[in-house]
Amino acid sequence: MCPINNGNEGLQSSKSSMLxxxxxxxxxxxxxQMGEYQFLKTARQKMVTAKKTLKFKYKMIGYGYNRIVYDLNNGYILKIALCEVGLLGNANEAYIYNNCNEEVQKYLCPVKEFGSGWVIMKKMGTKVPFAITGYSKLIGLELKFLRYGIIPIDLRLDNVAFSEDNEMVVIDYGLFNMDLNSTVLRWLD
Ligand SMILES: Nc1ncnc2c1ncn2[C@@H]1O[C@H](COP(=O)(O)OP(=O)(O)O)[C@@H](O)[C@H]1O
Ligand SMILES: [Mg+2]
Known part of the structure; x- marks a missing residue:
């Protein structure tokens, strides 16, 4: 499903400038150990277990079904996988950010570093600014990704944030798929 093995090995690192x-x-x-906890039903239960195991000093600023997210307090956030899909999501985000067309890269939250089970991204403001009508922007963004050969799976308001200049940016593109023939999609435009 995800193009995670296409040259990603070079990006992945066991070292970090921040960790x-x-x-x-x-x-x-x-x-x-994560596999032993797959019997846990809810995202919250998985997050609590990961948090207890990791014992990080950082503040947790969010979590979803697949990743727990910490604020590194330096303008960046750290996402750690909670399950296999989270592992794929981290790798997929690093791959897509580094390989997509620059026309759509500006709508993706920048990936700073990527390692085994983790990814570091820029921290974004997650509140929808008052002046922005979230849903119409979301649809416009969806079309932009499609034009450049990316299927924006799971693109919804929970997974977007806003840059300093109030531009909508995707913070969770772990399930996006970039393995398509972009020429065909642009032709449909
Ligand atoms: N770049 C970011 N800046 C600020 N908050 C973030 C960022 N990335 C994720 N978060 C917070 O963490 C939550 C979970 O992250 P997300 O990538 O959506 O994980 P999952 O893949 O589990 O859904 C988000 O809904 C958001 O609240
Ligand atoms: Mg999410």
Whole structure:
């Protein structure tokens, strides 16, 4: 489903300019145990278990079905997988951000670093600004991605945020799919 193996190995790193060696070890340890907790039903239960295992000093600023998200307090956030789909999502975001057309890259939250089970992205403001009518912007954005050969799966208001200049930016594109013939889609325009 996701183009995660197309050259991603080069991007993935076991080192980070923002995470300590101990933090990377803690993430790797969580990822190796994560499978044992798949019996947990809700995203919240998985998040609580991951949080207890990781014991990070950072504040958790969000979570979804697939990732737990920490604020690194330096303008960046850290997403850590809660399940297999989360692993794919992290790899997929790093791949798409680094390989997509620049016309759509500006609508994706920038990926700073990517490692085994984690990804670091720019921190965005998640409140919808008053002047923006969220849904119409969302549809416009959906069409832009389609034009450039990306199927924006799971694009919804929970998964977007806003840049300093109030531009809508996707913060969760873990399920987007870029393996399409973009010429065909642009031709439909
Ligand atoms: N770049 C970001 N800046 C600020 N908050 C974020 C960012 N990325 C994620 N979050 C917060 O964390 C939540 C979960 O992240 P998300 O990537 O949607 O995880 P999942 O893949 O589990 O749905 C988001 O709904 C949002 O509240
Ligand atoms: Mg999400």
């Amino acid at each position: 300590s060696r101990e933090e990377i070890k803690a993430i790797e340890s969580w990822i190796s």
